[in-house]
Amino acid sequence: MNNFYIERKIYYHDTDCGGVVYYANYLKHLEEARTEYCLKRGINLKELSESGTYFVVAHVDLDYKAPAHYQDKIRITAQIQKIGSASLFFLQQIFKDDLLLLEAKTTWVCVGGDFKPKQIPPEIKRVLTA
Numbered sequence: 068m069n070n071f072y073i074e075r076k077i078y079y080h081d082t083d084c085g086g087v088v089y090y091a092n093y094l095k096h097l098e099e100a101r102t103e104y105c106l107k108r109g110i111n112l113k114e115l116s117e118s119g120t121y122f123v124v125a126h127v128d129l130d131y132k133a134p135a136h137y138q139d140k141i142r143i144t145a146q147i148q149k150i151g152s153a154s155l156f157f158l159q160q161i162f163k164d165d166l167l168l169l170e171a172k173t174t175w176v177c178v179g180g181d182f183k184p185k186q187i188p189p190e191i192k193r194v195l196t197a
Contacts, residue, residue: 071107072144073100077135087134094127096143097159097171104145108194119180120188122155126174133168135161141168147195153177153184155195 075096083089105112112122135141142162149156154176161169177187 071100071104071146072142073103074140074142075099077137077139077141079137081135082137087136090129090131093129093131093161093169093171096141096161097127097145097173098124100143100145100159101157101173101175110191110194115191120185121178121180121182122175123178123182124173125154125176126172128172130170131168132170133163133166135163135168139163148172150187150192150195152186155187 077088081088081092102112115121140163144160144162146158147155148158154174157171157173157175159171159173160167161171176184179185
């Protein structure tokens with residue numbers, strides 16, 4: 068059972084002309100949850116980038132189940148399903164109360180300043196597998 072999540076409120080600027088969250092705006096919420104997931108574990112992505120290690124999104128698979136609306140309160144989960152030598156595989160879900168709105172599978176690749184894949188630093192792997 069995944070217990071990491073953040074909560075967000077849906078604002079008018081998140082929605083489309085139909086009053087539902089514009090599909091691409093879910094990506095912002097997913098990104099925020101992954102960032103907070105890392106911060107909670109002591110991994111500061113900004114500090115890593117300043118030292119030449121970046122985690123970039125290489126793939127996202129989204130499965131939309133139900134819409135969120137203006138002023139809804141949503142819960143965004145993040146958990147790592149698998150860790151490769153240079154990649155992290157996240158499973159994320161977005162809920163309104165107990166209703167599943169979206170499921171996402173996101174792949175991060177660790178890259179250097181040249182944006183070529185490199186091995187995930189051992190200290191990061193240790194933190195994420197603990």
